[in-house]
Amino acid sequence: MKNGAVSSIAQQALGYIQKLYQIEREVIELNPDDRRRSRQEQAKPILDEFHGWLTRHRLQEPNGSSTAKAIDYSLKRWKALVHYLGDGLVPIDxxxxxxxxxxxxxxxxxxxxxxxxxxxKRTAAIMSLIQSAKLNGHDPFLYLKDILSPLPNQPNSRISELLPHRWLPYFET
Incomplete structure (x- = not known):
């Protein structure tokens, strides 16, 4: 096989994955309960079939081959890969x-x-706070401005209140 060419096994695996992502595109606007239900009805059978397919193809692949390693990686993480089926709030990836x-x-x-x-280390800590603030829907500048003022007087036992996922603004913007 030439470099950059995709094996037929990889193409078949991608076919399963494409079907799963198509389902996600169709259920993205549903509420979490309906999304979970749709995933159970539509995606679970595909994943069950895919798991069987992976298991069968693994038996045909020589140990140490790239394909065997990829299949082993998926099978070892199968529980995590299918976790999203049981919770409509969890994304597929x-x-x-x-x-x-x-x-x-x-x-x-x-x-x-x-x-x-x-x-x-200080830079890394600040960058982590900034990214966490963004992930929690906060303006990082306002978040840092707000928490840095009370921080010196904040008891250690209450520091967690200033973390982005628990933060309530002290000051009006």
Whole structure:
């Protein structure tokens, strides 16, 4: 097989995955209970068939081959892969969150030049707070402005109140 060519096994696997994503496009606007129900009715049979397909094809693949490794990866994580079926609030994948944390991962290289290890750790902590604030629907500037004022007087036992997922604004914007 030439570099860049997709094997017929990979194409078949992608066919299952495409069917699952098509279902997600159809149920995205449903409320969580209806989405869960639709997933159970439509996606679960496809996933059951896919699991059997993976198991059968794994027996045909030589140990150590790229295809065997890919199938093993999927089968070992099967429980996590199908978790979304039981909860209409859980997305089919974690692409959304990965796209949100990518700047942090990319920034790690830049933090090597923050001046010192301590400064790099502080930068990483601030970047984590900023990304968490964004993920929780807050304006990062207003969030940091709001929490930095009370922070010096906040008892350690109540620091968690200032985390983005629990934060309630102190000041009006």
């Amino acid at each position: 974690n692409n959304w969150i990965e796209n949100r944390i990518r700047p942090i991962a990319t920034g790690r290289k830049n933090w090597l030049f923050a001046g010192s290890l301590r400064a790099g």
